[in-house]
Amino acid sequence: MTRRAPGRRPTRARTAKGASRVGERFEGVVGPVAHGGYCVVRLGEPEARVVFTRHCLPGERVVLEITEGTDGDRFWRADAVEILEASPDRVEAPCPVAGPGGCGGCDFQHVTASAQRELKAAVVREQLQRLAKLDVPVVVEDVSGGDPALAAGLRWRTRxxxxxxxxxxxxxRLHRSHDVVEIADCLIAGPPSDHTVDGIAFDVAADGFWQVHPNAASTLVSCVLDMLDPQPGERSLDLYAGVGLFARFLRERVGPDTRVVAVEADREACVRARRNVPRAEVVNGAVHAVLASALDEPFDLVVLDPPREGAKRAVVEQIVDRRPRAVAYVACDPAALARDLALFAEHGYRLERLRAFDLFPMTHHVECVALVVQGE
Known part of the structure; x- marks a missing residue:
């Protein structure tokens, strides 16, 4: 059953650029994966129309149904509603409401777990090449830790x-819609997190930010520390610090008398960061504004964990102005990461290492950690 959610206005309609093609069906061969949970299908010759299509896999022959698009649009969106020739990586979706017209929360329920990671790796590589001119090998790592449900991409979402x-x-909700599909059980939903990392319990508000995969926080902390290799006495900045996850472990590495500063815009998170990171300096404010007006001194290490839109130029330029020897950039969007890496490159910083983790199975989302250092 699908119905409109109460109290929620529909998205404002766009001005039509020609006759609508919504509901029309076409047959096509699926091309490469694209960012956002789509694959590219090209219709017509010689000027092929690009159709970003869900619920398919590269190489498949499908019947697709247009969900968004007019004659005047540069591209259309569609769902693959019939699979004529299936990929060997296709499986039966475990969730009964996954697929066209169903829940929009998962993008890849129809794909084997290993192939999901390969698709995500391809997206990260493409974004880095296109936006940062970097040709980097990428492997998206399994973080299930041997748990059968997590390895199957299920029961990982703790919130x-x-x-x-x-x-x-x-x-x-349906994909790109305010309509709602009723569900009895979300198969990726798991038990709540206990907010404990390497034996240290963190104080987190009930509605505060914390990584939703049960192995995410420990995986990211381990990766960041390995990349930065903090040494005693190194001054450190934790930007977009949340409740102080990275700052806490930086403090342990650099020593109690070395400056560690956590910057976070959310006031409640700052209150809890002060509890979680004894003797660290916690600054409440938007990162770009804080760096523009304070902390104008050298720092050796920076952890950068921005929201999905990335750090952007104002923050990147303030970071390089402090001349850190290394920046660990934790990114939940590969396009934003690539754009920011290009900005770092303008100022003489280069990508030294990159790791990617499958912290969001069944979806197109992927978490990356990039080590950025000075030098050619």
């Missing part, structure tokens, strides 16, 4: 939001 449909019923 999940639902639409309340009343009378004890709940639902999830």
């Amino acid at each position: 999940q939001r639902y639409v309340d449909l009343g009378e004890g019923r709940r639902g999830m």
Whole structure:
């Protein structure tokens, strides 16, 4: 059953650029994976129309149905509604509401776990090449830790939001829609996180930010520390610090008398960061504004963990102005990471190492950690 969520206005309609093609069906061969959970299908010759298509895999022959697009648009969006020739990486989706017209929360329920990681690696490579002119080998690492459910891409999401449909019923939104599909059980939802990393318990608000995969926080901390290799006495900045996850472990490495500064815009998170990171300096404010007006001194190490849109020029330029020997950039969007790496390159910083982790199985999302250092 699909219905409109109460109290939510529909997205403002775009001005049409010609006759609508929504609902029309075409047959096509699927091309490469694209960012956002799509694959590229090209329709027509000689000027092929690009159609970003969900629920398919590269190499498949499919029937696709247009979900967004007019004659005047540069590209259309579509769902693959019939698979004529299937990829060997295709599987039956475990969730009964995955697929065209169903829940929009997962992109890759129809793909084997290993192939999902290969698709994500291809996206990261393409974004780095196109936006940062970097040809980098990428392997997306499994972080299931041997847990059978996690290895299958299930029961990993420790925090999940639902639409309340009343009378004890709940639902999830369709892809790029305010409509809701009712669900009995979200198969990627798992038990709540205990916010403990390497034996250290962190104080986190009930609605505060914390990584949703149960192995994410420990995986990212281990990677960041390995890349930065903090030494005693090295001054450190933790930017977009949240409740101080990285700052806490930096403090242990550089020593209690060395300056560690955590910068975070959310006031409540700062309160908790002060509890989580004894003797660290916690600054409440937007990162670009804080760096523009304070902390104007050299720092040896920087952890940069921005929101999905990335750090952007104002923050990158303030970081390089402090001449750190190394920056560990934790990125949840490969396009934003690539754009920011290009900005670092303008100032003489280069990508030294890159790792990628499958912290969001069944979806197109992937987490990367990049080590950025001075030099050619």
